[in-house]
Amino acid sequence: MSKTVVPPDRPGAEPEVRIFRPTNRHYNSIRVDNGPTEQHECWGYQSCISHTILYHFLGICTFGVVYVLLSWFPVWLATVKFRRCSVADADTILLQDHHKHFHLCKIQRQVATEKSHNLCPELKDYSFLQSSVEDKRVFEKLKYPNGVNGLHVKENTCIFRCFDFRYSRYVWVQAEETFKLLTGMVPGVSCSELSAKHLGVSDEHRQQKLRLFGRNVIEIATPSVPKLLFEEVLNPFYCFQTFCIVLWSLDNYYIYATCVLLISLFGISLSLYETRKQRLRLRDMVRKSSTNSKxxxxxxxxxxxxxxxxxxxxxxxxxxxxxxxxxxxxxxxxxxxxxxxxxxxxxxxxxxxxxxxxxxxxxxxxxxxxxxxxxxxxxxxxxxxxxxxxxxxxxxxxxxFYTVKGDLFKSILYPKPIDFKFHRDALRLIGCMAFISCCGMCYSIYIYNDHGEDIWKIILRALDLVTIVVPPALPAALTVGIVYSQRRLKQQKIFCIQPSRINACGKIKLVCFDKTGTLTEEGLDLMGVIPAENGHLAKIVEDVKQLPPSHPLVVGMATCHSLTLVNGKLTGDPLDLKLFESTDWEINEPHQTGQEGNAVFNSLIPTTVNPRRTAEEGANETSEEITDPMLGQIGIVKQFPFSSGLQRMSVITRELSQDCFSVFTKGSPERVFSLSRPDTIPNNFHRTLHLYAHQGYRVIALAKRTLEPKVSFLQMSRFKRDEVERDLTFVGLMVMRNSLKPSTHGVIADLNRADIRTVMVTGDNLLTAISVGRDCGMVKKEENIVIVDVMSPDDRMHSAAHILWRASNSSLSTSQLSLAGDSLAENSLSEGAPSRAASANEFLIEMSRPRFHFALTGRSFSSLVEFFPELISKILVRGTIFARFSPEQKTELVERYIDLQYIVGMVGDGANDCGVSFEWSRTY
Ligand SMILES: Nc1ncnc2c1ncn2[C@@H]1O[C@H](COP(=O)(O)OP(=O)(O)OP(=O)(O)O)[C@@H](O)[C@H]1O
The missing domain is CATH 2.70.150.10 (Calcium-transporting ATPase, cytoplasmic transduction domain A)
Structure with missing residues (x-):
């Protein structure tokens, strides 16, 4: 720590003594967090006259060659042009991103506030900034008497240091001696703090924040043609080409040099045109999805x-x-x-x-x-x-750019570099060729010199060798190839946001398909419902209207959804829509019917549903029914929307003419089963589920709970999801047909012919997925499927983690599955038992003789990762059906395949596949 005496602000005032924490004066690097999983590394540099002179001296002496060379290598550029210093004192930083690429970034100084004494209450959200500003305030003021960024540095003005990298801002945090990624959302803020916000931000505070975060726009810069040309031409290959053309012209190879020149010009123009068009398209896309309305x-x-x-x-x-x-x-x-x-x-x-x-x-x-x-x-x-x-x-x-949409565009603008083996091998080959050409060069210099040739000829011939060994028209040929394939893809209505990946797509070895909406039709048909009666699932009822309107299954189907009327048309999840339509109920939204302002529950205006009345019923209405319009109406007062990860959705409803609330939960049978009271589960639940799922039907379960009459509206509105989704009474099943898309067969067959593996990863039931997998040709008729059940250790049963291998159909004989006399049921593998582990390996080898596919659920996959990591690769190389996978597990699966050196393609249609597609587009 050091004490600094600061001159007084006003005449007569006492000089202020400020204590400065020691800054990190060592030349070491610092780590900068860039989101939860990414980290950048930074080194500090400062401008200095001697280095600047050296840089320009070298550049001028080499006719600009040094400028060009250094622009490719930021580390060298930093070493030559700047002086190394600690990050705390730097005006430029060398940043290594998480892909290990280097960039030089200029540090800016920004004015944070004009009234520092207001800083604490005003900027309390940005306490990190505060520490940065407070510590540096006087120091900076003394250093910048003439103002910063055109802003006059007034008394008590505070300045903070920051740098911008790829549309994100990083701010220097003095207390932690590091740069931090700026985020609008205050780290660690609680939901109650956010929901308690009742007043807006003061104008002064808004101005400060605007200076800090910048304008709320996603503006994608479109580089001008000369800038693009400069960037394109300044790539090592084109520079080498220019060198070759000059050399050949000097050697009188005019025609050849002109041909290569023309090809290169064509390649450059084409690539410039496409790159610019791409940027413009992206910019227009951003503009279209932005608004200027006040x-x-x-x-x-x-x-x-x-x-x-x-x-x-x-x-x-x-x-x-x-x-x-x-x-x-x-x-x-x-x-x-x-x-x-x-x-x-x-x-x-x-x-x-x-x-x-x-x-x-x-x-x-x-x-x-x-x-x-x-x-x-x-x-x-x-x-x-x-x-x-x-x-x-x-x-x-x-x-x-800090929004989710901003992130999406940033990932398009700055994709993860492709670490393609082909590229590495190509570079190695060029390296080998360059070495051979160097040997050739030395030999030719020796021979020509020996023959007494003149020096000019010796140089020409020696360099000629290099141009022969490394093909100079290669980049132009590659560019033309990519542009041509992009056009062909466009004709097939396939748009590519990163053309450089087209080459990589040719190397895809495995394609993961989502099921619903991708392999199968988006729309489902309701085959029927199976109500639970007296602890038993009764016969399937094909027409829901045959059940009384007050039946809990019908009420559940009519209320447990997130459908809404948009311009008078019922819209929402196709599954919910099908279920609701089958009930023949109607939905009313107050503001749709011009009742705006009518508060049905005094405070909240809910959506209500009621059975549609036929003309005959209308005529027979009693006077009581006519005077009480609420009779038979059910209000949907709270919704817990569908979540793929949770595999369910719930609603809280209230019959308007009654006092108590009811909860309806609809979701995957397994989830609803686990949330229902055991005594309400029908005795034939598993058998019935197996029966329909095995035939490829999509089965959804419904359960209900009636809340106590004393629960008030306020209490109900504060309920959390897990408080209501428990102790449910099982109500019944809904069975839906999910037919294959007409094109699915052809696509899977094409991929099989091209020797590209196909894999299904779905959120649906395992048996349904297996059935669809067989129907679409992913698993052929003669092939077998083995279900891998990985059981976690169970303390109550004193059992260790183990794996059970099950045949998915009866055609697979026990002898096929048995190994060394083990029967199928006994063929389990326990954690921590090496002898059994060995037998599992043999078992897997045995499996691969006739063609087997593995099928497993998300739960088994998690247990496999946790307890049997050594078996993952073996199971994945034979795994074809992955069911009940959450969106995060879908991403993890693709990553695991990438780790196994597969180049993976992902085909999905919905929000639950976004994680994978987004990750994949960045990862490969
Ligand atoms: N609207 C819904 N309401 C309640 N449960 C639903 C709804 N939609 C789907 N489910 C249940 O949640 C499970 C998981 O759904 P998710 O959307 O993750 O996958 P999916 O649609 O079954 O299959 P895919 O991953 O192939 O698209 C479904 O299998 C189904 O049981």
Missing amino acids: VLLMKDNGDFAECLPETLVPGDIICIPVHGCLMPCDAVLIEGNAIVNEAVLTGESAPVTKISLNVGDTEKFSVEEHKRHILFHGTTVIQTRYYEGAHVRAVVLETG
Whole structure:
């Protein structure tokens, strides 16, 4: 620590003594967090006159060759042009990204606030900045008497250091002596803190934040043609080509040199044209999904004012219009609900219901876990639902490139470099050739010299050898090839956002398919419902209308969904739509029927459903029914939307003429089974599920719970998901037909012919997936499927982790599955038993003789990863059916295949495949 005496601000005032923490004066590097999983490394550099002179001297002396060479190698450029120093003192940093690529970034100094004494309360969200500013304030002021970035440095002005890298800003945190990625969302903020926000941000605070975060725009720079040309021409291959053309011209090979020149010019122009077109298309895409419409902003005094979307900053409170809007930022709903179309992010156009944050939820807020409360930038709000007289309000979380949409565009602009073996081998080959040409060069110099040739000829001949060994027209040929394939793909309506990956696609060895909506039709047909009666699943009822309207299965099908009326048309998840339509009930949304402002529950206006009345029923209505319009109407008062990971959705409903609330949960039979009271599970549940799933039907289960009459509306509105989804009463099953798409067979057959493995990874039931896998030709008739059940250790049963191998059909004889006399049932492998592990290996080898496929569920996959990591690769190379996989597991599976050196393609259609596709497009 060192004490510094700072001159007084006012005449007569005492000089201030400030204590500075020692900064890291060593030349070591620092690590910079770039999100939860990525880290950059930084080294500090400072401009210095001697280095600058050296740099320009070398550049001028070599006619610009040094400038060009150093622009390819940032580490050398930093060494030659700057002086090394600690990161705390640097004005330029050398940054190594998590792909191990180097970049040079200039450090900027920004003014944080004009009134430092207001800094603490105002910028309390950015306490890290505060420490940075506070420690440096006086020091910086003395250093920059003439102002920073055109802003006059007034008394008490604070300055912070930052650098921008790939549309993200990193801010220097003095207390931690590191740079931190700037995020709008305050790290560690709780849901209750966010939902308790009732007033907007002061104008002054907004100005400061605007300076910190920049304008709320996603502006993709389109480099000018000369800039692109410069970047394109300044690539080592084209420079080598120029060298060859000059050499051949000097050697009188005019025609050959002209030909290569023309080919190269053609290649460069074509690649320039395509690159620019690509950038322009991307820019237009961003613009199309952005909005310029004014936003209603809540001010710090509670008033509302209109503002331009580009001036929004994190922490602002905005009002979502009743009739929807295009979201200008990422914001979390704190009041009211919204129906959103997220197709721009997920590809799924079914409306998604977003609900406001629970007041009093002390949980830490996280984008992943609280997605259902977040309205994402670029998505369309179709409608809003609100408390009477209140606005639908949301707190801005992130703006501009910091939003999820911004992330998506950043990943397109800066894809993960492809580590392609082919590229590495090509470079090795060029290296070998260069070595051979060097040997040849030395030999020819020796021979020509021996023959007494003149020096000019010796140089020409020696260099000639290099140009012969390394083919100079290679880059032009590659460019033309890629552009041509891109055009052919476009004719097939296949658009490629990264043309350089086309070459890699030719090397795909395995394609993972999602099932529903990809291999099978998006729309499902309801085959029938199976109500549970007296602890038994009765016969299938094909027409739901045959059941009484008050039957819990019918009420559940009519209420447990997230359907909504958009312009009078019922829209939502196709599965929910089919189930609802089969009940012949109708749905009413108050603001759709012009009852805006009518509060059915005094505060919340819910969606209501009721059985459609036939003309005959209408005529026979009793006077009581006519006077009480609420009779028979059921309000959907709270929704827990469908989640792929949870495999279920729930609603809380109330019959308007009654007092108590009911819960309906609909989801995968396994999940509903685990949430239901055991005494309510029908005795033939497993048998019935097996029967239908085995034939490829999609089976959904429904369960119900009636909440106690004393539960008030307020208590109900505060219920968390796990508080209501328990102790359910099993109600019945819904069986749906899920037929293959007409093109599926052909595509799988084509891939099989091309010797590309096909794999299904789905969220659906294992038996349904196996059946679809057989139907589409992924598993041939004569081939067998072995189900791998990996059991976790069970303390109660005193059993270790073990694997059970089961045949999926009876055609697989026990002798085929048995090994060394073990019967199928006994063929289990226990953790920590080496002798058994060896037998498992043999077992797997045995399996591969006739063609076998493995099928496993997400739960078994997790246990396999945890308890038998050594078997993963063996199971994956034979694995074809992966069922009940959560979106995260789908991503993990693709990564595991990549680790096994497969080049993987992923075909999916919905939000639950987005993680994989997004990851894959970055990973490969
Ligand atoms: N709208 C819904 N309501 C309740 N449960 C559903 C709904 N949609 C699907 N499910 C259940 O959740 C499970 C997982 O769904 P998910 O969307 O992850 O995968 P999937 O649609 O079955 O298959 P795929 O991954 O091939 O698209 C489904 O198998 C089904 O049992």
